[in-house]
Amino acid sequence: MNIVRPYGDTLDDGKVQLSFTLPVPDGAKGREAARQLVLKWGFKDCDVVHSAPLSAGFSFYVAYGKTESSVDYDSCVADEHSAEASLSMDEVNEFIRREIRRKVVVVGACTGFDAHTVGIDAIMNMKGYNHHYGLERYSELEAYNLGAQVPNEKLIEFAGKVKADAILVSQVVTQKDVHIHNLTQLIELLEARGERGRYICVAGGPRIGNKLAVELGYDVGFGRGAYANDVATFIVKKLAERN
């Protein structure tokens, strides 16, 4: 057991920073409404330290609350692939040369109507992101970035053509759960063609966790903060496992 609470400046003080908008005019009454709300959320104390009008009927609040809630840190299980275990780019290349002994082919795209390539670009482009080179830079990988708004059918076709080992799908737009539909459709199409087993399927995006991805039939999911080498590590280890 390792019981933890939020830390302000003293162990277990339970201090939490909050900010939110209420659809009421700014003023003393609004601040009181904000304070009562914070208390209703279970906080023991509440200081509304700032309020401001947003427009005629809306107001903005900054508040501090004190919580008595706690969690047992030891019993928490992370829904993420731990980056600590990831190989670096050079290590991935070395691993491929040693264990797989051929080029590994990876195809990536932003599917459906999603036009946001930031995620797939961060993982695949030569330059990479935040000092982590993208998959195109890996000498032992053959990486194809198909870009944005790629229909699932086209992605599968392309993967077949280049004999891909892994398919990477990025979904950034999540409004009205459109990403779930897109991600599910890809797996269904693969299954209908009897090809699901041919590929390691990787889902990624700022709102996609490993748990969600696995639920939808993917081998793994990468969310915020994942880099190309995290993705590459998963793919090559999985491939080696299968061989």
Place this chain on the structure above:
Amino acid sequence: MRAKLGLSQDKISEARQLATRICEPVSKFVDGHTSVTVERATLRLAGADDADADGVPVPNLIVDQARDRLADGAFRLYASALARTGDSPERLNRKIAEGLRLTDLPPADESATARKAVELVNRAETRVRANREYRESKQAEWKDRNHRPLLYLIVATGNIYEDVKQATAAAEQGADVIAVIRTTAQSLLDYVPFGPTTEGFGGTYATQENFRIMRAALDEVSERQRRYILLTNYASGLCMPEIAAMGALERLDMMLNDSMYGILFRDINMYRTFVDQKFSRMLDAWAGIIINTGEDNYLTTSDAYEKAYTVLASQFLNERFAYAAGLPARLMGLGHAFEMDPTIKDGFLYELAQAQMAREIFPEHPLKYMPPTKFMSGDIFKGLTMDMMFNFVSKATDQGIHLLGMLTEAIHTPFMMDRYLAVDNARYVMNNMASFYEEVEFREGGIVRTRAAEVLDKTLEFLRQTEAAGLFDAIAQGHFADVKRPKDGGKGLEGLVKKGPRYWNPFEEHLTRTLGLGK
């Protein structure tokens, strides 16, 4: 503004000459072609609107009916039907929506059709001129009440009626410009949906009715705020000129419109895009609409420090294409962005150099400056400080259109309070350091001057390579944004049509005359 960078005027004019030579062959191609959406835009100006029971817009129905004679233009068929039937455009539109085929009607005689054309052009001219005059009179009446640079905010709920609430609040908080971002993938539709819409993903459909609804709401806020609130939409994708036409009719004030964005970032065919951008820009010039070009996209795809020259090169090309379509400099919102990696030492100085360089090279242009997005991480506190640096550079270098950065970029579409914090941040910074820059000179041989000179040199080199390859081939070979686009690849090529000897488009003729673009 006093020049601070000591840039070589010779090099700047060499870059302009290169841009002119690069665009020349493209313009020649453009003038010999039309496209399905250029024809539909023309029909919309003439009054074609409405949709059939399946939601197919009347302009699309007409162009489909005229498909085997598009080399003549679609306008003749519509004008002839109006002359022959004596119907108003509204009545004829309804008949077409209910199944009338214009090709089944015997053509009206040439002189009646020609008279009808004059009437339709005059009607559109009157409406667009009234729009321009209304905007100018309000901007004169409320002179100096907008921020400088103009503060630009985006709304994107998917539901036009919800957008109206968000836009109204944003304007009350201080926004000068409201952009209604389009639903994901509208750029790939080869038609413009009809009527008001309440469903969209990551944005709201651009429709003429939605334009009208938002315009009316912003006019109301403008009166209350005594500040003209500008409305922005996106003349990009497969319906560039149609969106521009709708914007001209409904008094939009700005349009995202880039000469090459669709090719590079949406995989739309290059010939189609160049043809479409020309007519859409002519419409913008006519209606007094400021275009916003998309150079920021080069920096979200590639590295902002290394590829800074691609931004300047693209600005020169966008400027040249815009002049060729009759746009004056004051309507050219050339784009760029504050997208360098925040961990770069002296990154702020490089951003300052880039923004100042754009200001000095394009002195009359209302430059459109985009905030950091690529390195916004979810750390909203860091995000706020990055936006602050961006606000500083923008005010210092007197940018024209300032797209406010959101501290929650990369997390969700902005909450109302996110927009408030963005405006508050910008107002604080821009007021607090308003005259700071006038006190500052840049050291000869220092970081800022050296950087600007380097970027200009690289730009020249890049433009020379582009000229040598030819623009079509340069794009095909991946010179721009590291993307290769085959000349006959991409979406929309089938909608491109070579103009025949009988091609007739009185709106294009009218615009060519009005804008002084005679051959």
